[in-house]
Amino acid sequence: MTATAPTSDATTGLHKIVIIGGGAGGLELATQLGNKLGKKGKAEITLVDKSRTHIWKPLLHEIAAGSMDTGRHELAYQAQGHWHGFRYRYGEMIGLDRANKRVHLAATHDEDGREITPDRWFPYDTLVIAVGSISNDFGTPGVKEHAITLDTPEQARRFNRRLLNACVRAYAQQGPVRPGQLHVAIIGAGATGSELSAELHHAARGLVDFGLDKIDPENDFKITLIEAAPRILPALPERLSTATTNILKSIGVDVRTGSPVTNVSDQGVTLANGDFIPSELVVWAAGVKGPEVLSKLDGLEVSRSNTLIVRPSLQTTKDDNIFVIGDAAYLVPDGDTAPIPPRAQAAHQQSSHLVRQIQRRMHGETKLAPFKYRDFGSLVSLGKYSTVGNLMGFVSGKSLRIEGWFAKIMYRSLYKMHEVALHGPIKVALDSLARLLTRRTEPQVKLH
Incomplete structure (x- = not known):
């Protein structure tokens, strides 16, 4: 046309x-x-x-x-x-x-x-x-066919439907849960991958609480976080990476660092060292372009x-x-x-x-002011388990590490700043109150 x-x-x-x-x-x-x-x-x-x-x-x-x-x-x-x-x-x-x-x-x-x-x-x-x-799969075989990226809300909802269907399928089938059936492999341990691993750990237990009691979340549901770099959150300060690693390991997430992925199939993920991780649920979050x-x-x-x-x-x-x-x-x-x-x-x-x-x-000005980026620090939300981060420029340009409830408030404030830029403070305050009230009467995980 x-x-x-x-x-x-x-x-x-x-x-x-x-x-x-x-x-x-x-x-x-x-x-x-x-x-x-x-x-x-x-x-x-x-x-x-x-x-x-x-x-x-x-x-x-x-x-x-x-x-x-x-x-x-x-x-x-x-x-x-x-x-x-x-x-x-x-x-x-x-x-x-x-x-x-x-x-x-x-x-x-x-x-x-x-x-x-x-x-x-x-x-x-x-x-x-x-x-x-968008996500950069670096030409890794099988990623386009068998992994889901999280570039858009539609892709995120698609993964959630696949997760929910896998749990219902495991509950309804005859016999035990097979290896890899409820195993989630998250490739890429930047902020998205690290945050997703914690959220999934909590969500799986929520699904079981709503009637899928045949599934044992401690043994049947597994999460592996895979990173090619020597540590997770490689773009952030090392102390932030260490704190996040400790929290994820404490809730049972299998953290694999220094482990490039060479292939993704419908049965799992193959690492460069030859290890195979059985997984029917794969998320690719290993880079952007x-x-x-x-x-x-x-x-x-x-x-x-x-x-x-x-x-x-x-x-x-x-x-x-x-x-x-x-x-x-x-x-x-x-x-x-x-x-x-x-x-x-x-x-x-x-x-x-x-x-x-x-x-x-x-107004006719041709010489424009240069943009100057100010790094205010980084925050990583691990759902209900914790939030960790560092804020920049508090003492002579040095960073301040924060963790726990204060870090969680700061993390949420980033979203509130975005909402205020779009709606103004009054509407944001009213919407936030409405969400808080209605959330108390609804399931804490999506069930459909």
Whole structure:
């Protein structure tokens, strides 16, 4: 089908700001620009995403474990745009025409194959790419066929359904649970993998409590956390890694470090040393890279990890009209040798920075302020068992290690900061109270 340009987006005469991707950074940026410019008729803000709803990505491990009700945390882009002065358009970016300043969106279809939106082009004056990242399987045989990644809420829900079905199947079958049947292998012991292992340990016991009493969670349900590096959480301070390892081992998680995976099958995982781990439930969380489309954007420069290389202003190296934020951006700060890490706090800071810089650019300023990333530390939530982390800059630039209830409060506050950026403090306070009250009357694990 031949792509056509939508006339409705090209007739207003306002400065057109198009944001591709409604993750943490993209949605916060659209909301803030909509409040400051869109509502006042100073610019036309459009957010494009291939999903209809937003969930904060650091919560995906809770969805996978079934310990979070997604309905209470999902945010509809259409409604957010209505409330905050931007327009939401359903679609996925598949190309770019920089000369004519147009973004190419693929046609969308429903479950029955019927077209929802046509193949089309969207014009822009300022383009912000915030498409996030996807899992990097490094070409490991069997990963695509037999492992589930946790890049999207849909994938997290898919794993949760597979987990629940495996438990019901084991309960209903004749004979004992076979080896590997309820064994979860989590490949990649970064924050996602480590947090998921703790959440699954708790969730399995919750499922048994709701009537699947034929299953022995101590002997039948097993979790193995596999990491190729010498320790888990390799990107975080060693003391944080050690504390997390001790907690996970204390609840029975089998932690395998220095163990690269060479193959994944429907029966389990093979390690480089020849060990085979029987497992019919495999999660791949061992690295990230940019989505494939980033290498096909009309000559924009990409890194080895397929992310878009940007200057300190967050503008691409090839086009001043295009900005990149979040996991899709590759920026090495002055004096550093490594790029800014793909974390929610980086996306939040970048979106706040761009709100000001885009307004300056609209007023004719060509020299924009450089983005300066501030690392506030790292927190790892291990569900009901503990939360550990380090906060940066408390004493002469040194980090402060925290653990327990205080660390848990700080971890939850990160999500609350994201919600406040989207809704404001009053709505967040009311929603939080409502969730607290209703959670007391519902199962603590998802049962369907």
